[in-house]
Amino acid sequence: MGLLDVLADAPTEPLRAQAAAALQSGLPTKKTEAWRFTSVRHLVDAARVEVAPHIDLTLRDGVTAEWVDAHELVGTIAESLHFAALNTVRHEKVLVVRATGADRATVTLRIGAAGEGRITHPRILVIAEKHCELTLVERYEPGAGLVNVVTEVVLEDGAIVDHTRLHLGLDQHVGTLAVHQKRDTSYGSRVFSFGGALVRLDLRVALHGPGAQATTEGAYHVTDGEHVDHHVFIDHIGPKNTSHQVYRGVLDGKGSAVFDGQSIVGKDAPGSECHQSNGNLLLSDRATLHTKPHLEINNDDVVASHGATAGALDPDALFYLRSRGIPHDTARAMLTDAFLRAVLDDVQVPEVLTELRRALVDRGLSMSGASELEDSVSGAEA
Amino acid sequence: MLRIENLHVEVDGKTILKGLDLEVGKGEVHAIMGPNGSGKSTLSYVLAGREGYVVTKGDILLDGESILEDEVEDRAAKGIFLALQYPVAIPGVSNLQFLRSAHGSIRKARGEKELTAAEFMKLARAKAATVELDKTLLKRAVNHGFSGGEKKRNEIFQMAVLEPRLAILDETDSGLDIDALKVVSQGVNKLRSPERSMIVITHYQRLLDHIVPDFVHVLLDGRIVRSGDKNLALELEAEGYDGVRQETAAGQSGQASV
Numbered sequence: 001m002g003l004l005d006v007l008a009d010a011p012t013e014p015l016r017a018q019a020a021a022a023l024q025s026g027l028p029t030k031k032t033e034a035w036r037f038t039s040v041r042h043l044v045d046a047a048r049v050e051v052a053p054h055i056d057l058t059l060r061d062g063v064t065a066e067w068v069d070a071h072e073l074v075g076t077i078a079e080s081l082h083f084a085a086l087n088t089v090r091h092e093k094v095l096v097v098r099a100t101g102a103d104r105a106t107v108t109l110r111i112g113a114a115g116e117g118r119i120t121h122p123r124i125l126v127i128a129e130k131h132c133e134l135t136l137v138e139r140y141e142p143g144a145g146l147v148n149v150v151t152e153v154v155l156e157d158g159a160i161v162d163h164t165r166l167h168l169g170l171d172q173h174v175g176t177l178a179v180h181q182k183r184d185t186s187y188g189s190r191v192f193s194f195g196g197a198l199v200r201l202d203l204r205v206a207l208h209g210p211g212a213q214a215t216t217e218g219a220y221h222v223t224d225g226e227h228v229d230h231h232v233f234i235d236h237i238g239p240k241n242t243s244h245q246v247y248r249g250v251l252d253g254k255g256s257a258v259f260d261g262q263s264i265v266g267k268d269a270p271g272s273e274c275h276q277s278n279g280n281l282l283l284s285d286r287a288t289l290h291t292k293p294h295l296e297i298n299n300d301d302v303v304a305s306h307g308a309t310a311g312a313l314d315p316d317a318l319f320y321l322r323s324r325g326i327p328h329d330t331a332r333a334m335l336t337d338a339f340l341r342a343v344l345d346d347v348q349v350p351e352v353l354t355e356l357r358r359a360l361v362d363r364g365l366s367m368s369g370a371s372e373l374e375d376s377v378s379g380a381e382a
Numbered sequence: 383m384l385r386i387e388n389l390h391v392e393v394d395g396k397t398i399l400k401g402l403d404l405e406v407g408k409g410e411v412h413a414i415m416g417p418n419g420s421g422k423s424t425l426s427y428v429l430a431g432r433e434g435y436v437v438t439k440g441d442i443l444l445d446g447e448s449i450l451e452d453e454v455e456d457r458a459a460k461g462i463f464l465a466l467q468y469p470v471a472i473p474g475v476s477n478l479q480f481l482r483s484a485h486g487s488i489r490k491a492r493g494e495k496e497l498t499a500a501e502f503m504k505l506a507r508a509k510a511a512t513v514e515l516d517k518t519l520l521k522r523a524v525n526h527g528f529s530g531g532e533k534k535r536n537e538i539f540q541m542a543v544l545e546p547r548l549a550i551l552d553e554t555d556s557g558l559d560i561d562a563l564k565v566v567s568q569g570v571n572k573l574r575s576p577e578r579s580m581i582v583i584t585h586y587q588r589l590l591d592h593i594v595p596d597f598v599h600v601l602l603d604g605r606i607v608r609s610g611d612k613n614l615a616l617e618l619e620a621e622g623y624d625g626v627r628q629e630t631a632a633g634q635s636g637q638a639s640v
Contacts, residue, residue: 315433319432319454320470321480322453322454322458323430323431323455323464324544325485325491326484326487331455334472334475335472338472338473338475
């Protein structure tokens with residue numbers, strides 16, 4: 001009983017039927033490697049009422065969006081596995097966002113929460129056509145219930161996509177974000193997960209290229225009763241593609257976080273460059289972190305690096321700030337702000353940056369007025 | 383102004399200061415000289431209130447009131463400033479942001495109004511000029527990628543902006559060439575005032591050619607063993623710490639035999 005009860009009505013459409021078949025073995029359990037550190041029981045045990053997704057859109061010129069019953073690309077980018085398979089079986093319509101202009105276009109998607117005791121399965125397909133530029137903001141609204149979303153992003157030759165995804169104060173969220181990059185494409189993503197009872201994102205980038213670049217960044221913060229899990233998988237399939245992965249986390253209280261970053265460089269991917277790093281700041285000795293950056297390289301012509309760190313705040317820096325009169329909590333906030341800045345500074349949409357800064361202040365990760373000061377200082381300098 | 387009485391301090395269970403007495407009057411500049419391991423840096427940290435420096439006996443009084451219970455930031459608000467021997471680099475925090483936050487916090491703690499951004503910028507620029515701090519360093523991350531001289535100049539710049547009543551300069555001369563030493567010393571001298579007391583901690587006499595102290599004390603094995611005027615520094619330079627050490631040892635054994 002639970003989430004899979006819906007499979008009793010076997011779907012007939014091939015895509016859905018295939019996904020349903022994949023689900024016959026059930027949803028993942030604690031023993032499933034990719035779900036070892038994230039308690040899947042909380043997600044699957046409860047019976048939930050399915051509700052249609054609610055998505056608000058803000059579009060600018062050069063982008064179109066429409067709800068369709070089906071699209072040939074759906075299910076070809078994201079693998080239908082576990083929760084993504086459940087989405088494939090149960091989603092209703094597909095929101096297709098298409099960037100068609102050479103000038104950078106912006107689209108903001110606001111995806112509503114499911115509501116108490118409910119589940120929703122949004123399905124989003126984003127297509128950046130040849131040589132088109134798109135700024136995509138995917139924002140999940142806070143609220144109760146479980147959102148099980150699949151977002152598929154296709155970059156046609158020469159396309160550029162800047163993608164910011166916000167998980168701010170969510171309840172339960174399981175997301176699959178799958179990206180397909182063709183020749184000379186550039187994809188940059190930043191995922192912000194601040195809090196959440198259970199937030200899990202599987203980001204999978206397929207670098208076909210050649211000449212494709214992917215920069216996947218993320219920042220997360222957890223405290224008591226919060227758990228976030230980022231699984232990032234970068235697949236270097238074709239030659240001469242580049243990937244950079246930077247995730248930074250701050251863990252406090254009894255919060256827990258998982259980072260699993262995997263990059264594979266295939267045998268047909270010479271000339272690849274592949275970097276991963278995951279840094280963590282542990283503000284409490286009761287917080288739990290599982291980090292696992294790993295590389296698998298199957299040819300000799302590759303530049304690669306990876307590493308993970310976890311440490312406390314620098315006591316020398318903390319003392320230094322306090323010795324100048326800055327109260328302890330403000331000093332701490334200055335240091336966590338500085339730590340997350342590496343990711344935050346890359347956000348290109350001003351409204352999103354403002355919202356993120358506010359979220360940082362609310363969560364005690366940044367000092368209030370820091371941005372205003374910065375603006376006024378640069379203003380006064382100018 | 384500042385009175386240190388029979389101060390005993392432990393660090394990691396080891397006693398470093400063993401009954402230190404010192405009195406610093408308003409506007410006075412006191413030099414504390416001593417060899418490595420004598421407790422000079424411990425003295426500076428315990429005055430600033432750093433965690434891990436445990437006072438086991440004695441007291442530190444500022445205007446007659448003990449500050450031992452005060453947190454680091456509370457002491458700063460009371461006007462204590464420590465210029466560090468090794469200023470810390472803080473990537474991601476701009477020098478200006480840091481200093482404005484410090485300046486604002488101190489004023490707030492004292493019940494004074496914080497400056498506006500424009501007022502603060504004006505103040506910062508004026509003070510930067512007095513210590514010849516390159517203005518581009520204001521916007522850079524705190525001490526990040528600064529040369530040794532720039533770091534020390536930045537400390538004096540912070541002191542100029544925060545205007546402490548008691549400034550403790552811990553080995554401000556270390557790592558400076560003669561030109562940088564001159565600039566830093568001139569900066570310090572400009573900040574000398576009848577309202578501001580200073581404790582200048584140094585291993586070598588050369589700094590005291592530039593910052594001329596009113597009093598010189600020799601710190602040896604956790605206690606002040608000799609005090610005098612600026613000539614004591616010259617004497618030390620000629621004889622080295624061994625001379626004082628032998629005298630002290632002789633004095634102690636003499637006492638013991640009475």
